[in-house]
Amino acid sequence: MTTAPEISAIELEDGRLIAWEQHGPPTGRPVLFFHGTPSYRRAIRPDRAMLDATAVRIIAIDRPGYGLSTFKPGRRLIDWPTDVSRIADHLGLGSFGVIGHSGGGPHALACARFIGDRITVTTTVGGFCPFDSTASAAASQRLGQLAARVPFAIEAMFTVGFAARDRFPVQSLQAVSRAIAPADRTVLTGPDTAAQYMTRSSPTAAKAAAQDMAMFVRDWGFALSDIAGPVHLWHGTADANVPYGHSVYAQSIIPDSTLHTVEGGGHLLLGEHLGEMLRLMSATG
Secondary structure, eight states, X not given: OBOOOEEEEEEOTTSOEEEEEEESOTXXXXXXXXXXXXXXXXXXXXBHHHHHHHTEEEEEEOOTTSTTSOOOTTOOGXXXXXXXXHHHHHHTOSSEEXXXXXXXXXXXXXXXXHSTTTEEEEEEESOOOOTTSTTSOHHHHHHHHHHHHOHHHHHXXXXXXXXXXXXSHXXXXXXXXXXXXXXXXXXXXXXXXXXXXXXXXXXXXXXXXXXXXXXXXXXXXXXXXXXXXXXXXXXXXXOSSSOTHHHHHHHHHSTTEEEEEETTOOSOTHHHHHHHHHHHHHHHO
């Protein structure tokens, strides 16, 4: 059983809205969740019993352009920690953990680098590493390079994909299920995940997704070797979206990092391993 989310938003100094929703006990240890690309805050739907058992309060944030958050032209990866700090200040959080899935991984690492004094523990799940490394997948690298050079082409690709999903959700879900790693199919077709997948997209989600891909292939604005504090990198060896080598590479560079290998695991590890991740974060932070 999932929790009933409490959805909130604030207006930032530049006039943008940024939104989030909370799950779990209000007095639980705060963990900020950063969704993948393209996705939004409801990519995580934790079970209340799991949150009570781990004493964790999850705050799932819509990045700019996704969900209910305003798109930000010219956004850089290193801008994200400022938005996160603003939310944390609003919520009265002195320190907190962060967990980023897929495209949320680089955003979690950016927070570890620039607001590390507030981060108790950082977790990435199937996260990207910098695209200038030999670990980055050729297909993802080409997609990112195209997004950097011809952003409207990638935006158009995402727009068509979202339109197909919104108009033909069941058929689209079936098509995606056939294209992903076998380990992910059971997770994707579960009732909660299917409902999330069939939720209509934000009008600016395609633009935000193209922006993400362009950011990932460019210089991130920081070195992985400069990240301090404990970092846990979770990755499935059968991940067809972000290959396992991304986290292997990141672990070789980030000083205080641990690689958690899920043999045969796909990209959607949150579905099966979230409780284990949260327990580890509670014990580490």
